[in-house]
Amino acid sequence: METLGNRTSNLIAAGIALALGAYALSQTGEMSELGAVFPTTAAIVLIIAALALALRVVLRGGKAAEQQSVWSGLEWPRLVGLSITLLAWALLLKPLGFMPAAALGLLAVGVITYRERMGLKALALHLLAGGALLAGFYGLFSVVLRVPLP
Amino acid sequence: MLESLIAALSPLNLALALCGVLAGTIIGALPGLSATMAVAVLVPFTFTMDPASGLIALGAVYTGAIYGGAYAAILVNTPGTPAAIATAMDGFPMAKRGDGDLAVTLSCLASVVGGLVGALALLFLAPPLSQIALAFGPVEYFWLAIFGLSLIATLSAGHTLMGLMGGCIGLLLSTVGSAVVGGDVRYTFGQTQLLGGIPIIPAMIGLYCIPVLIDLVIRPEAHLERRSEQIAGFRLIEALGAVWRSKFNLVRSAVIGTAVGILPAAGGSVAGLVAYTEAKRTSKDSKQFGKGATDGVIASEAANSATVGGGFIPTLVLGIPGTPPDAIILGALLVQGIRTGPQLFTQQADIVYTFVIGLIIATILMLPTGLVVGRYAFRLIISVPKTALAPGIALLTVIGAYAIEANTVHVLMMVGLGLVGWLLARIGLQASPIVLGLILGPIAEAGFVQAWLIGGAQGNIPAMFFGRPISLAIIALTLLTLGWPFIVAWRARRTAAGTT
Amino acid sequence: MQRLLTLAASAVVLLGAVQTANAADYPTKAVTYIIPYNPGGESDVTARFQEGYFKDVAGQDVVIQYKPGAGGATAWAQLNGYEPDGYTIMNVNFPHAILQPSMKDVGYQTEDVKPAFVFHYTPDAILVRADSPYQTLQDLIDDAKANPGATTFSGSGTNSANHLATVRFDQMMGTKSTYIPFKGSAPSMAALLGGQVKAAMSYTTQGIKAGDQVRVLAIATEERVAAYPDVPTFKELGFDYVAGAYRGVTLPKDAPQEVRQKVSDIIGQINANPDFKKKLEENGYVVTDIPHDKVDQFIADRRAEYASAIEALKAAK
Structure with a gap:
């Protein structure tokens, strides 16, 4: 049921999410046990979702040709x-x-x-x-x- | 109660109700000016009035402000208050396709009905309902927040992974700052400004409004147009028809709003969200949601207006504020010498009843004021040329982000988040999941850590999380909502297979 | 046209002159009073009470503003960014302002937020639900000793007065309880009323707000509180514990001494007003008078008082 948008956009989004999640995780070392639970969980879910998206794009391919690039037509x-x-x-x-x-x-x-x-x-x-x-x-x-x- | 009715109908109280609703609506419509602020400013003036009148004034402003948030949500895709987030989801698409006036009228009607349901619950069912509010402990709040987060998945159907990522980003953003439970200082980069975390209102304005502003400036088309050419008319008949068709949704949403309003710390945004998702789930035409479904606007507005009355229940009966404006009103009551608690309904019943009836009157008055203000708001946005509209909106965003705490750093945060938000929206990460993550994150985390500590003290953490009836009901609801699309698809496949 | 311009210019000059704050005439315009918490709490309510008398005493209005965040730290860290002309004053709480910088880097030090006047405190009080099995403080202590860790106290915030009180309680009684922090006194009371926790480590003010729904086991004052004539003090029960959350008014540290003295005088005058006192005491607040010249001693005393509890908190991290 996943309607893929533009391929590049998805990959960029996945990339950003991955980077954010990785950074968030890296910072949890300094937190107390209970304080780290939430950021860690959110970061892990974020990373998993990003990987899943990237995988989907690579495997299924997006409608690269159909959709106009989201970066065109911008003033x-x-x-x-x-x-x-x-x-x-x-x-x-x-x-x-x-x-x-x-x-x-x-x-x-x-x-x-x-x-x-x-x-x-x-x-x-x-x-x-x-x-x-x-x-x-x-x-x-x-x-x-x-x-x-x- | 009869004397209270007569007292509520006194010219002073009527005038207060009317002015209050009007002022509240206008303030609520401006993004960044929240109901809390409007009520806070009014409090000193109420010290000179007698308690019931003061309460009526505050309640009327509160009601108007919650309703007013719908205007900005519909016309500029920026919820005027967090309560209107779900309204923007269908309100703005409706406006984009020319039905903005219909959306405004619909939200007015729905708000009136929702507000009435909430106020009536306050009038007749306050004490028993407050007991239900007490039964909600940290665990229940945790699961409720998880339920809210799961709604993100439902709302991003078709782009579930994107929605999930957005929600997680919102969750991470919500952890910035000093944690309430545990006191950790997280992700602040050593900036004292970030100790308090990312404030929700500037974030909301940035993530929702700035992208709209950017699109407004860089696209040649007009912002909004009107579908039909009649300038006159509120499309009232049409709206009434839509509301009547949707009556079950309307009442259900109002009930949901009242129920969520009773829970301290839940608030209008959660109410609107839950009502909206329920409306979508049970709708025969759920694909329309997100593209301009009238039912969506009705559900969200009915629910968030019901939280006004619902929120007063724990406030007056337990002395525990249901929402931030309630906290201010509680403070004002205390200064006036009024003690809240069950005895308020028995010893000072006349004040309470006069107030509630005044609230009902204010809600009813919302109908004419809302329709009139809405019409002018709509006409204004439509007819003003972009060269004036864009600067105006920009000014509003700056003021709105600044006003809550008189902090210029918030304006910077707003702009920063807004620009980033525009970029993210371009690559598919919408604003709503992020904002929802930001709002629900603290509730979920506080609930989790508190439940963990209490469960640990009782020596049985799993029982804490999974052993309580209300929690189990919420978990079941969450699973149902998450699984619903799969159930529907499975059923469709079965019938398709059956017919071939 | 010429005359119009001259008129306008003079008006501007006049306005400017009027606006210039002079320490000797302080205050000449409205004063902004910042509350570092959300509205509805003790800091807000007492400020609202003061608001009513400020104009009579000082001749100017006071404008209340809220700047919540990090248990007060956000506002206190920003205090010294304001003009030190005395037209921005802020509410400051102890032990919070001592505890927070001791536990972590919060962007300010206790000396940065030295108050001009400390005008009241809310005594610590242990509250239980009306139907709780604990009838006396001893019942609670016995239960806590019998079941270490099982006694749950709800309270407002981490590194706050309630938190500190729980730690000191444990130290005094030789017990081990679990403190459950909530985002404010209201959710903390809701948890108590809903039976989620066994007791609340809170203040007399919250007890009064909740009325008959709660019972107070003990109060941390020198003598019995007027609003609760039947409730023993910790002292009576054998524990030397007089404490609570102290609230005062502070200014940016570079504010001139005369302005500081003036603010101290104004708040002191409001405190002396019998109606004001009555209102506060009815609601569970205890009025104190710690003016500008006694503040340093006050802070030193508090530091000494909290020292061992702070050590315990740090060790637990």
Whole structure:
């Protein structure tokens, strides 16, 4: 009943799982007896599942030709840009403070998502909406919910 | 009880119920803002009110928040609260195929029914039900968590190995940090930030929402569309029809939700999961589950709303909170001078009854508020262009991950897990098994170690694990759920062979 | 336009000036009070009690925030990352803050979280279910001696007050019991009420919460507790055991002395309020007054008290 997806994907997944399980196991040496039970069991099951998957792919073969590779059709620039933006946003929250970091983040994500041509009026609306959203959430969190924002 | 009914219908209490549900729904809809937070913020304000009114306000916010989690689950595939995890499984596919408004309305109806069942159980059956809650010891929790983990296999049918790997990864992630039982410090790489483990809310937001955000940005198509062109209407008739067809599922899920809610430490996510899996198992069209089956949404929402009423049972009768918001409410009660315990139902019965009736009213009020908010939420998501939607969602994820503990490191964790989660999803490792492993891992492990210690003290560990009636029932249920697909296939083969 | 700008600029300057914290005027704005546990527990409840009086005494609001994890260690390890201006205060518990760094590397040392004021403690108490066969403490001790290892005590957390109490109990009575850690007092009490364990090593507060469902065998105080007039103290029964979980308020260690003194004064004033005292005592808390200048001695005393138990715990690892 196992419908195999793309061959390479499965192998990569199995590989990652194997590595994770092996690492987890390696660390259990330092744990107390009872404390090691769970990680060890989970790691072993993980390794077994990974091996089983890899074996299945090798033996039965996957629908390699049928499915489009999951890596095609990706817009790499946007992907990388978004990843960097999100990471930067998280890292800059403390140094820059909430408002500046969020403003920059909102702007960056908007620019990365930008596709079709947008008129000036639409652009203005976007910026206004962004500002309102920021102000609204700031108010909600720092005033109503009394969460200290950085 | 009649005076309590009249008291609950006082203008103040009605207003509190309405505002509470509304505020709770909006807060619950924002990923990262949980029911716990909403209730915690409200507590100081309740000190100035009389106990019953304060309780009604807190209960209404709690109810709304649990329900509100469905919005984000359906529209952005991110459960607004962990209770809504199972809702996203079919809610989001429904939204993707244009039935988002139907899903929202369905979840509203199901939540109302579920909440009512839970509240009625609280009203009439609290003391006996609380005794059942007490019978659940560490062993039972262990097997319950194992049952929950086995559900991962059922949910990933067709990709069982992938689901299993995902679940194990989640289990390993749950062991990060300082263990409650034993005090080991595991997998922290010397980082004090990781001592408390990987917090569930940022992990959930990262694993569910970031991939959606990424797809939103890198794909040209619109995020969600509407199937039918009528902008007006909640598709209420259609939803009512679906609910009526599914009435058995609805009631069963509500009962499951109440039952799970009674167990302290179980919570809405477990309830939704169990109800969802049961619905799938008994459905005539189980292949639809995961692709947008209305029954799935109904089951999950009915169950998680029932945990509100169910959770109050151990809270009020035993003084043991059923869920985290209950713990806060318990604290608030204590400060007000109200002692919980069996005597609460006898000596201060008027407060309890006024509160429960208020809760029922709040649940009923969820219907109009839910439908109205849902309609606007849906329209908002549909009509906002991606250049505005994407930044908005990004902001929500950042705030949501930060807000619970005002910790910027959590935001980093969220983003990190999210990016990794997107990669994993690409190669077939879905978010749900990982998140479920993360949630159920601690319950399973604590139960295991505690049961082991107690069994050891009694000198008979196997009897501890396999000798108790409730545990055996859960184990049987687990085996049944795991074996069901095989039974079905075997039966199909038999009938096929018979007809040739 | 020019005037508008000047107005705006002055407003900003004014706001800035108002916001600047001055030690002499502390507090000039709301204070964040971090609880290193989940809501609903003793630390939270007492903070909520304090919240009610804080504004009257200090003139500002207090905003309670939760930062649970690792039995409190996560928050305490992060304490000194906050601005040491006194606007972030944290609840700190003993023995936890002494025990945890002694047992393993938790990211902080006890000196890092020195309190400004220790304002109450919850006395250790042994609780049993109302229908338990143990009528007195001696029954429990006899059973424990007759069946080593079979006596199960539920408690909250590892390397916590309950855990320590169980170890000290064993040392004092010459018994060997099994401590079953739970994630918090609530599950620990649930286990007791459900009959999963024989007794709970808990506090008077939990006993009061559970009402008639439990009986208290002994309490670790100097004199009998008002809420439990019929329950003997360990001292009366011949055991020199006065202990519990002490809770105090701490600030980042670099906070200026004047601010520390002010916080100490504020908490002390709240403690002196008779209504506040009554509320706490009704619920099983014992109010203590250990101000800023007595804290060092307090910690030293506790260290001495726990020393042999810590050795036992380390040996058992």
